[in-house]
Amino acid sequence: MTAEIPENYDPSHYDRPSVTVDVVIFSLVDDDLKVLLIKRKFAPFAGMWAIPGGFVRIDESLETAAARELAEETGVTDVYMEQLYTFGTPGRDPRTRVITIAYFALVPYDAVRHQPGDDAAETSWFSMFDLPALAFDHREILAYALTRLRYKLEYTAVGFQLLPDIFTLSELQRAYETILSEKLDKRNFRRKILAAEVLEETGKKKRDGEGRPAKLYAYRADAVAEVKTRRLFP
Amino acid sequence: MTAEIPENYDPSHYDRPSVTVDVVIFSLVDDDLKVLLIKRKFAPFAGMWAIPGGFVRIDESLETAAARELAEETGVTDVYMEQLYTFGTPGRDPRTRVITIAYFALVPYDAVRHQPGDDAAETSWFSMFDLPALAFDHREILAYALTRLRYKLEYTAVGFQLLPDIFTLSELQRAYETILSEKLDKRNFRRKILAAEVLEETGKKKRDGEGRPAKLYAYRADAVAEVKTRRLFP
DNA sequence: ACAAAAGTGTTGAGAGTACACCCATGC
DNA sequence: GCATGGGTGTACTCTCAACACTTTTGT
Numbered sequence: 120m121t122a123e124i125p126e127n128y129d130p131s132h133y134d135r136p137s138v139t140v141d142v143v144i145f146s147l148v149d150d151d152l153k154v155l156l157i158k159r160k161f162a163p164f165a166g167m168w169a170i171p172g173g174f175v176r177i178d179e180s181l182e183t184a185a186a187r188e189l190a191e192e193t194g195v196t197d198v199y200m201e202q203l204y205t206f207g208t209p210g211r212d213p214r215t216r217v218i219t220i221a222y223f224a225l226v227p228y229d230a231v232r233h234q235p236g237d238d239a240a241e242t243s244w245f246s247m248f249d250l251p252a253l254a255f256d257h258r259e260i261l262a263y264a265l266t267r268l269r270y271k272l273e274y275t276a277v278g279f280q281l282l283p284d285i286f287t288l289s290e291l292q293r294a295y296e297t298i299l300s301e302k303l304d305k306r307n308f309r310r311k312i313l314a315a316e317v318l319e320e321t322g323k324k325k326r327d328g329e330g331r332p333a334k335l336y337a338y339r340a341d342a343v344a345e346v347k348t349r350r351l352f353p
Numbered sequence: 354m355t356a357e358i359p360e361n362y363d364p365s366h367y368d369r370p371s372v373t374v375d376v377v378i379f380s381l382v383d384d385d386l387k388v389l390l391i392k393r394k395f396a397p398f399a400g401m402w403a404i405p406g407g408f409v410r411i412d413e414s415l416e417t418a419a420a421r422e423l424a425e426e427t428g429v430t431d432v433y434m435e436q437l438y439t440f441g442t443p444g445r446d447p448r449t450r451v452i453t454i455a456y457f458a459l460v461p462y463d464a465v466r467h468q469p470g471d472d473a474a475e476t477s478w479f480s481m482f483d484l485p486a487l488a489f490d491h492r493e494i495l496a497y498a499l500t501r502l503r504y505k506l507e508y509t510a511v512g513f514q515l516l517p518d519i520f521t522l523s524e525l526q527r528a529y530e531t532i533l534s535e536k537l538d539k540r541n542f543r544r545k546i547l548a549a550e551v552l553e554e555t556g557k558k559k560r561d562g563e564g565r566p567a568k569l570y571a572y573r574a575d576a577v578a579e580v581k582t583r584r585l586f587p
Numbered sequence: 588a589c590a591a592a593a594g595t596g597t598t599g600a601g602a603g604t605a606c607a608c609c610c611a612t613g614c
Numbered sequence: 615g616c617a618t619g620g621g622t623g624t625a626c627t628c629t630c631a632a633c634a635c636t637t638t639t640g641t
Contacts, residue, residue, distance in 0.1 A: 521620085522620085522621090523619075523620070539620090539621085539622095540621090540622070540623080543621080543622085544622095544623095562618080562619080563617070563618040563619065564617080564618035564619030564620065565618080565619060565620045565621075566619095566620080567619080567620055567621090568620085568621090
């Protein structure tokens, strides 16, 4: 395809990098944005925490590989997941050239089956706002994942993906506030989220704690995920 | 990192996919959005057109590989380029497993040195709105690239990257109209682009064709590239 | 009855949109 | 002087942002 590497050259003969997927698994716990990390047992970066990931098998798609990693760590399938970015700087893994395709997943905490310790590997949820020492370039990947998640919250209805199937508007608002690290106005929030027509009332009410019971809402399966942005040019 | 593939396993022993970069090279020619393609001489897809690309060398970064491909095909360096998406469905290349990290570049046509035919490989500019038969999954990659470019135009000032160093507001407007496939209002366009404060007058005027000479503008090097989007939540 | 959280409207400011005519030059 | 493209302002609408009190329940 290029002058140096003719297109008829069989690509299987090339010196090839390793390819992995890493999955940034977000969840909301106790009004905090958490990410699931794995403690490394071996060098390099032994004892440090890392984003769950693994090698892409030779005959599986990238999405399948990412979904497999997610399921291995959390037992969860069928959640919101999207490709984040591909990181491939030489030297990011000191052992050999490793290119990683990073994904991020939004997991409702009540759907997580494997709790930390279930698996052989030690895993734990960490606050995104209080991270431990991280292996490789994983701090950079997490920073980028948070930026993308915040950005995405502002023009899509992706926030629901972190909550249970049914939820109250106050819970949804707290989710947005937690992720954006910012207080939102209750009346404006409700008006806007209802105007987007992505929610439907379930008819049920949540009566657990103190105070007036709250209406429970569900995400409308038929809703368009992407809310049209206001455009820069008419 | 996973149950099946222990983290202490040396990744260099794995059965590894090939990794390429493909660069979607956009330019504006005669008020049309063009993309540079290469004619394939060998199987698979012999005679079909393809996005320029090549293997990532074992010790170069992905960005370097993409910039190298761009320079080989156009002679251009230092233009706007960003990572688009990573495509890795098994079978997208019938020879072997190939994962490609796609980039897109915005190239002012007057900067292109290698014209079609300069190189050994046959290259040609095609209208994005009238594409030939394409090899591999390259039609899908181009469709995604166009979507991203259009999207990006709406909330950033990236349109300049397709024009010469100095340009008139009418030329800029025509660039936006061409890419978006949509007429824009002249007064609103001018008001908005000037309000963004990313342009500066050069003092020069363009007097070539008919009509009143137009002021020539330049992109302000110190301008912030990303224009703040209106947010969905306050 | 009181504590706690849910729920609800209005107003002012700023941005978006639609729309039509005069200006400077070359021929 | 006329054809050609460049350049300019205003009024209406709509969305955003700020702001405080009433309602429903459990104890």
